[in-house]
Amino acid sequence: MNISGNTVLVTGGGAGIGLAIATVFARRGNDVIICGRDERRLHAAKQAVPSLHTLACDVSVRSERHRLFEWATTEFPKVNMVVNNAGIQRETSFLTGAPELFDGESEIETNLTASIELSALFVPHFLTLDGRAAIINVTSGLAFIPLKSVPVYCATKAGLHSFSMSLRSQLAPTNISV
Template identity: 65%
Template structure:
């Protein structure tokens, strides 16, 4: 797929991987739209990347997703790429019971439901175009070997991985391609809780993920496993239970 002259919407684009990807796509000669929940962060992103177009949107909200799709396709009819990047990661202890689960719906809605719903909303517009289009889903190495302190996050990324494979098969023979980008731990603001933040300190820069994403698009590499996430995918094939225990043991250090 060509990596220039596209019009791209990136969810969760005001920081982290989304912002790095916006910068890389702009530099490559694309039009870029980003959305996020925080108006202040979007304003800062606009200051850093003056050519980016911004929209305040909480993708965990169904009406918000519908309004986002209407805005993007109506205001920028040339749009031909959707990057489902928005994500929330929460530490969740099921031993604490249902009280600790209260906010997990937004994690499921943001990480999984939003990507599925937005794909459904944008696909009719993409399929009517006479050019190549793409849906890019950002999953995680934790889709293959889960980390126990963030169980819902891992489950949503595993489900988005599965959805990407199924959607890719459904769209075979059309003008729309489905890419999956699975990074390892990345140094972003995604990791809100202390344990996850400590792990993030070992992570790679979001700019590395952005560069690998553009390479994957250019080479039609529909599944792009970045850095150490390759080890997790390989481990899932060999001895998933053993490596799950090992990963979780290392995570406690």
């Protein structure tokens, strides 16, 4: 797969690892779309890398994932890469019944479900394209060596790693790399 001349969607692209990935892709001559929950971060990212296209979107919400897919494939019909990077990490103590599991954003929806559903949405689109396409799932070493203070995060990253391996095998005979 060439790493230039693509149309790349990076979830969680407004800051951190996602913004770094988006910046490198933009510098390599790709058309880069980023999404994230925080409009201020998206604005700052666009200021830093003016060629970025941005969409405020919370991938932890199913309807938002569908809106993102529809927007991306309508506005950028040549989109051929998705970087599933959006993620959150929260300390969770099961010693207290883990009430923090239900406060705020869901690590499971953001870190695992969103990547699985976005892959399911984009695969049929990618199969219609001439040329290569790719799904890149950002996981963590914590998938293999978990940290006790963030057990849900570690589990979601292990699940995403397993999903990525299965998806890679399923898509091996197609134009899509994982």
